[in-house]
Amino acid sequence: MTWPWRTCFSLIWSVCALAATVGGRVELAESRDPQVRRHRNFSDVVVWLDPVRGEAPRTEPRTAKMLQQGKRFIPHILVIPVGTTVEFPNLDPIFHNAFSNFSGQPFDTGLYPPGTTQKITFRRDGIVRVFCNIHSTMSAVIVVTKTPYVAVTDRRGDFRIEGVPAGDYQVRVFHERATEESLRALERKITVGEETVGLPLIRVSESGYLEVPHKNKYGRDYPEPPPDHMVYPGVRR
Numbered sequence: 001m002t003w004p005w006r007t008c009f010s011l012i013w014s015v016c017a018l019a020a021t022v023g024g025r026v027e028l029a030e031s032r033d034p035q036v037r038r039h040r041n042f043s044d045v046v047v048w049l050d051p052v053r054g055e056a057p058r059t060e061p062r063t064a065k066m067l068q069q070g071k072r073f074i075p076h077i078l079v080i081p082v083g084t085t086v087e088f089p090n091l092d093p094i095f096h097n098a099f100s101n102f103s104g105q106p107f108d109t110g111l112y113p114p115g116t117t118q119k120i121t122f123r124r125d126g127i128v129r130v131f132c133n134i135h136s137t138m139s140a141v142i143v144v145t146k147t148p149y150v151a152v153t154d155r156r157g158d159f160r161i162e163g164v165p166a167g168d169y170q171v172r173v174f175h176e177r178a179t180e181e182s183l184r185a186l187e188r189k190i191t192v193g194e195e196t197v198g199l200p201l202i203r204v205s206e207s208g209y210l211e212v213p214h215k216n217k218y219g220r221d222y223p224e225p226p227p228d229h230m231v232y233p234g235v236r237r
């Protein structure tokens, strides 16, 4: 092996050797959601690490999908790096829309028919709450991060963030039924070395959460939706 290759390999090895796994568990408390209360389903909490100094390495922008199917957005929580384009294919036999007027990134796909898709590129980090302008019950969240060190909890509340280089990080948490204040209170600084880091239990309270019906994209209450066959003439469900 020639010296440039040897240097290259040793550099890669040293970088790999310093990358650690950060893991832990999230528990949801004071919830009124039956999935949480009865089944202890602690999924869909997003945990990520922001470097305290400097910027995290950029993740290559990619394309992701959020389906419109059965009058739902699937997945309900989507985590993407900044610069990602999200497609919203409409797999239902009725018209749909996707919009957000929240602070993360306002957008509006317009109304679009079955079998077609719309796409939006998310150019800055933040929490983007997504709705459909026809169906008030449809909602989803797109979490746009600047850092690649991110994970989503499974049903048990477990998460694992792999390949984290040594350094100091701010742990941040998002849960759709927790207030911004309570999530900010959960932030903490951690130091990652070469070893696996096990974080103490993260307890996310839903106590201050008030489920207020959201408005449509005009900022008004949703009118009674037309029957599906009216929304898409000729197609009955």
Ligand SMILES: [Cu+2]
Pocket: 071, 095, 096, 097, 132, 133, 134, 135, 138
């Ligand atoms: Cu819809």
